[in-house]
Amino acid sequence: MDTLRFYFVTWNVATRSPGQDLNSLLDFPSxxxxxxxxxxxxxxxLQEVKSQPQNMVMDSLFTDQWTAMFNKILCRQGFVIAKSIRLQGLLLLVYAQMKHVTHLRDIEAQYTRTGLGGLWGNKGAVSVRFNVYGCSFCLVNCHLTAHEHLLADRIGDYNTIIKDHTYHLKETSNILFHDYVFWLGDLNFRTDHPAGSSPSSEEIVAMLQKVEKDKYTSILKHDQLLAVMDSGEAFSEFSEPEIQFPPTYKFQMSTDDYDIKRKPSWTDRILYKVIANNYENITLRADTISYNHIPHYMVSDHKPVVGQFNVKVRQKFPRTVLAQEPEIKISRASVRMRSALVMPMGAALSDTSPETDVPVEGNTCDETNHEGEFEVIPSASLTSDDVVDSVEIDETFSNYTEKMVEFAPTSRIWYIGDADFRTQCTFSHDVEINPGDWIGIFDADFNNLDDYITYEYLGKVSVPQAPTAAGQPRTITLSFPVGSGVRTPGFYRFIYFSQPNSDVKSILGISEPFEVSSKEDKLITIDPCSEASCSTSPSRPKPMSANTDVFTDFTGLDVAKLSRHFSNDLSFD
Incomplete structure (x- = not known):
């Protein structure tokens, strides 16, 4: 496939807490x-998330209620928060399926205040931009000036956001420079009739009741947003799918009845912009799947608006990869993680200390005061036997190559407090190592790229900036010091972040899950050979004990102890 499907939600929640199930809001399978x-x-x-001082303090320490509700639904299905940003009541969450995470590049968030002349963040915009599969995306959530008569202020808000919202990458330093832009939010544009012929709120409600299903043309011709898009005053670069749903504002709380204190209006919108011919041999496009409101949500005076789009990305082609390990299945706390291991292009991870250590040079990027060390392993030892035919297991795209980091599989169990806590990773030949690059340790079933447990900078030591031979990959080993931050037995992952500056980061690689255990929980092993010799002797039947059962004969492990180690969640596949 060369398309991605995006699902958008915009909702002014009017400072309320989530009081209804959100599965249908996300169109989740029933x-x-x-x-x-x-x-x-x-x-x-989201707009108008409760942002009083006490709420902001609590939300800085704990996940806010809305994010927690969305996490409960999405993260259980393999979605990860790629990036989130909040400006007072404005909240933007970007979730990606796990399979796309290592293809996310140059992730950056930005905000612009427009309230009180730019001094206050009750109005404004937040955004997240990134590249994925060779295309650039910018996602904007905004809350513009309210009230029907303040149209000029809304136009000014838009132009301020376009001017002041800038990013670090030169080619996409402005919102409008991206291949794809999706702009959603409470834009606050109202219905505006000519002077002397403006109907009352009651008359508009009566008109809506007489409108044929999905036919709102007679009222939409007075929509302020469509008017300024047509005149070029604001949002003229954007398109909007056809509106086939009634106005989403203003409703009486906890009802489906319009509040006639305000004229019913389409304040909540999803717009998009595509630079179709940015690349040779491909035409980019965004195809609308659906665009609608969800009327049965009543916790706010706004109805949520949702939209789905199929987005074309640059064409893919098979990539030559190295030999692939068999699938590994792990059971942990009712979570089963299944994934295929791809062997890196370097040697396997050693259980012994490296023979040659590169001395530490400087500590300018170190915020944890850890001691890191690298082992540089020549890649020239690779043979043709290590390479398999082209297999389409990793997707890249024409005229575009992805820089990748691959982690060696960890075959041993690490124990908390081990001095030899290390990972080995291999860089594709075009990866440029920045002083701010770092490797983090995450829970194996992590749900947010900001939820690292501990990390180690690569900039602490001397790392070769070029491979030993042209076009050859580099393999390094990074050692985490004793007391690296992992305190609880369980399964974890390494994630490699490329970070040229403090505001932009890319995810170049994620390891397979590895196990960390406490030394007190070391598994008791039984010699299967000695057990077998006992069982084959007719005069000496195999003794039974409380700590062995039928699986001990097959595995050579103390299954009772193993079951306790996995909190009674052991499964054999």
């Missing part, structure tokens, strides 16, 4: 449609 395919990305933009 028990009657369990095999319905999920989008590749969810983009959720």
């Amino acid at each position: 028990q009657y449609n369990k095999h319905k395919p999920l989008p590749d990305f969810y983009v959720i933009g």
Whole structure:
């Protein structure tokens, strides 16, 4: 496939807490449609999230209620928060399926205040931009100036955001420079009739009741947003799918009845922009799948608006990869993680200390005061036997190559407090190592790229900036010091972040899960050979004990102890 499916939600929640189930808001498969395919990305933009001082303090320490509710639904299905940003009541969450995470490049968040002349963040915009599969995306969530008569202020808000919202990458330093831009939020544009012929709120409600299903043309011709898009005053670069749903504002709380204190209006919108011919031999496009409101949510005076789009990305082609390990299945706390291991292009991870250590040079990037060390392993030892035919297991795209880092599989169990806590990774030949690059340790079932447990900078030591031979990869070993931050037995992953500056980061590689155990929980092993010799002697039947059962004969492990180690969640596949 050369398309990605994006699902967008915009909702002004009016400082309320989530009081209803949110599965239908996300169009999640029901028990009657369990095999319905999920989008590749969810983009959720909320406005007026409760942001009083005490709420902001609590939300800085703990996950806010709305994010927690979305996490509960999406993260259980393999989605990860790629990036989130909040500006007072504005909240933007970008979720990606796990399979796309290592293809995310140059992730950056930005915000612009427009309230009180740019001094206050009750109005403004937040955004997340990134590259994926060779295309650039910018996702904007905004809340513009309210009230029907302040149209000029809304136009000014838009132009301020376009001017002041800038990013570090030169080729996409402005919102409008991206291949794809999706702009959602409470834009606050109202219905505006000519002077002397403006109907009252009651008359507009009566008109809506008489409108044929999905036919709102007679009222939409007075929509302020469509008017300024047509005149070129604001949002003229954007398109909007056809509106076939009634106005989403203003409703009486906890009802489906319009509040006639305000004229019913389409304040909540999803717009998009595509630079179709940015690349040779491909035409980019965004195809609308659906654009609608969800009327049965009543916790706010706004109705949420959702949209789905199929987005074309640059064409893929098979990539030559190295030999592939068999699938590994792990059971932990009712979570089963299945994934295929791809052997890196360097030697396997050693259980012994490296023969040659590169001395530490400087400590300018170290915030943890750890001691890191690298082992540089020549890649020239690779033979043709290590390479297999082209296999389409990793997707890249024409006229575009992805820089990747591959982690060696960890075959041993690490124990908390081990001095030899290390990982080995191999860089593709075009990876440039920045002083700010770092490797983090995450829970194996992590749900947010900001939720690292501990990390180690690569900039602490001397790392070769070029491979030993042209076009050859480099392999290094990074040692984490004793007391590296992993305190709890369980399964974890390494993630490699390329970070040329403090605001932009790319995910170049994620390891397979590895196990960390406490030394007190070391598994008791039984010699299967001695057990077998006992069982084959007719005069000496195998003794039975409380700590062995039928599986001990097969595995040579103390299954009772193993079961306790996995909190009674052991499974054999």
